[in-house]
Amino acid sequence: MKRMYLLLLWLLPFIMLPIYSQAISQSELRGSSRYVQFKSVADYKVYYVDMESITPITATEGHRRITVTVYALVDGEDYIAAVKMEYDYQLDRSLRQLLSKHDVLKSQGQDSPYISVWRDKQANIGITCRILGVKGYTLSGNSIAELYKIDNVYKDISELSFKGNRYKMLNAIYKQAYGIYFDDEMSSKLL
């Protein structure tokens, strides 16, 4: 019996450690520089990007791809959604690239106003994403198994647009991975 007890005691850290390391609380998200917050003024939703989770992965030519864990919180909700995301950046859609194409067209005498570049970027920001996995926590950091409870917390995380702090977040993730903002990317090969 004693042997059994000692064996359990020995096994306990191996069982608890993985659970503990994945759990995250609201205070941890707020208190560590590892998690960078993105929230627009009128937004009721806050995102924290785990900067240490940002990992570049292989992508097709002309693209760059990153996986990252993003934590989502919503005012009035009691849960945190930890969403593992994969972002795909299409290099010829960076703003610098679009402006460069605009300059070429203009030098060729085509009527191409700057606002058309803006509208083009709004129509297709050049970034897509998909959800790889979701975990749920209470605000105090306990894991929850009932993922339906966090549907509302992360439901629009895949909606990307050329707007506000959420777009800024996409640039910040890219910079952490490649040392340059996505919209500053320029490759002469792409012209």
Next chain:
Amino acid sequence: MIKRFLILFIMMLSITMTAGAISLQELQSSPNFKLVSYKEYPSETSSYVERFYSFIDLNSIRIVEYNPPKYTLQCTNYMVFDYTAGPEIKESEMTIYYDLNYSLATLIHANREKQPNASLVDVIETAERESGLVIKSKPLNTYQLNGDIWYPENRSNHLDREWKGSIDRSRGYQVIYDNADALFKAVYLQHFDDILIQ
């Protein structure tokens, strides 16, 4: 004599009453009305296609202020809602305040000058926060598509109130932005966002 005078008076009165009225047909056929925006919304349930138009009256354009890099222009704007729920033409006096310090050309050029530490992310942030465009819209009249006047009791919405606000470059403001840009181009022959202030 009195009868003739009465007929003449009634004729003059009817001309006065209809002189200011405008129909969709006039907006589409007269060259002084510039079509700035046009959108179609096909119905899912019927063959009817709802349409939206925005025109500016080129003859009504007035330079209110010329103080580079700040400009103020005014014109009459017609927004046509050819919708099943209540087709109407909204006529308004549109005043646009332009500040070219925030044109895209100016912001991008200033960013390029800042090399090597410049990032276009800063341009995106500034251009999103400040467009350099402010509108004041004063409602004038509401007409039916055939030019008959709509009376206020028929229908009213937010366009029936005078309002002033900044215009941003988001899609939600595109119709107003395009009106402001078309007005600027009609006077200064260039798009607002293409003017560079150094």
